[in-house]
Amino acid sequence: MATPAGQRSWHASPAVWPVLGIVSLVLLNALFDKLLPGGPGLFGPGAFLRLSMRDGVPAGALVDILNYGGAIAILALGMTPVIATRGVDLSVGSVMALAGAVAASLVVADVPSIAALATALAVGAACGLCNGVLVSFGGVQPFVVTLVLMVAGRGVAQLVTGSQITTFHDPLLEFVGLGRPAWLPLPMPFILATAMLGATVLALRRTALGLFTEAVGSNPEAAALVGVRSRLLVAAAYVFCGLCAALAGLIAMANIKGADPFNAGRNAELAAIFAVVVGGTSLAGGRMCLLGAFAGAFLLQALTTTMYARNIGADVAPLPQALAILAVCIVGSPPVAAMLGRRRKRTP
């Protein structure tokens, strides 16, 4: 990449492919609604594009995508710096379950909800710290370290809740997932995800932190030689990832007003890694795109919501999902991207 980050034209950013994916999925749904005999039409009742107001809050398939994609997006934002340092965090799903279990158990035990939320986030960060220290200072393979926590974390979550779904009634905890603020009537998970995106981009792209992270990922020895404190940086990436996982766990918990230690965050690590990769971050490290990961998460959710809208059974749903992801990966791959770029240059 010869052009510096600031001068990239829009089509050079890998985030463009998941965004195009989302747009084409929405258009596809609209097309089906319009053309299928007996379909609801573009904006009729039950149509994908239809937005209805319920208690002053917009509702519909598009809102659902923002709502359920939020937690995945936060996970993906946390996963991006980790993957950029050549690492991976498989434990995010279990940390989600653990954070939810901790918050719900504390609230049920009459702990003030704000303290419960803070404790859950701290637990997530502590999990990340364990991962980070073992990876960066212990020199253990990230895959192994985080796999251990992936298995153990869910067990601890079950221990915390006494192996049952802990339900609660608490306005603040529920607000994290179910809230629709009066000043911005959108799903709270989406607002939180957008805020996290803003904060992460500011922290990584408006300072040298992001550059250092990529440097560590692309060549750890060289980065260390020029004075980047790579171990600290790697550990910090895992702490951030743990924190994000805890936040996603709180959202998942709030959504059902209960902490489900068995199923909360199950396979979430795969969704997060998918989103990160689709968004143009290299699994080999050294290159990351936060906006891409963010968009990738909503692409995944758009796919899931499409499966429900089109009434595609869960047993066959993974196939179209996999095909769509593959398509985005191929279109965004360097050879194809180069080809598209060349064609664009030729046409005036």
Next chain:
Amino acid sequence: MRRCRPGRPLPAFLRATVIAGALSALALAVACSKQPGGDAPPANKRLVVGFSQIGAESGWRTANTKSIKDEAEKRGVDLRFSDAQGDQENQVRALRSFIQQQVDVIAVAPKTEEGWQEVLEEAQRAGIPVILTDRLVRVDDDSLYVTFIGSDFVEEGRRAGQWLADQTGGTAVIAELQGTPGAAPTIDRKKGFEEIVARHPGMTIVKSQSGNFERSKGKEVCEAFMRSPEGPQITALYAHNDDMALGAIQAIAAAGRRPGEDVLVVSIDGVRDAFQAMLDGTLNCTVECNPLLGPQLFDTIEAVRRGERVPKRILTTEGVYDRSQVTAETLASRQY
């Protein structure tokens, strides 16, 4: 980085020796500790039962495990409990170790139907009777196990369907939340329910999707049901387990309809939260799928030990709970 340098060969050598020594000591210790426990003849006449559980994947399963452990303790049975953590390989390994330990009876809750032929033959050769709980296995010769104690998932589906038919006079527009695709409870609960629906021309299933037995997925999928063109016509929701129904209830309420009134909700399992929802009036009916089969299991085991003939299929005792029957006392009496 500390490396093994040519000038200092001793530390590396020493280290290797220490590690090798420690490992062999450990191996010896493990071998020794296994010996007396495994091969000792049953000096005391306590009944020894090996039980292989699938794992602890749900509240239902945990209640199942607890019931079996509690009952064993109550009866003074020496229970060798093995948790397979969701892996059938571990279950087969556990069964082999039970055979080696020469337990009196083996009980197993098999994860899947296939892959049991060989190890059950080994148990038969060793003369150890095997009892299946919760799920059935597929083997060439059903004399390989003594009996199967568990719920009839098809019957559960029928009961849910029958309740709905009775309640609505046989007219309902139904949305169905299925369990995990391919799982035995999903297939059977769907089949049983559809049998009843087929008998009533006024009952139609307009939507059917998997919610993976999860509360959150139940909610997400039901939101899609409610939003669909058929959504406003839906008058009943059938969920393959309580958790999905509890999620769906939130989605129905969020769509501006009253769960339990505008949309009747019926589900299966009978977990505590379902009874709470029935008290709240949002869930209409749950068909019990009883995990507390400890007492029945040990009754059967003792009968087998006495040499009595037991039926090949033992059904667990289960009820259908309508919300009109549920009081605070019923809720308090629920153990799971």
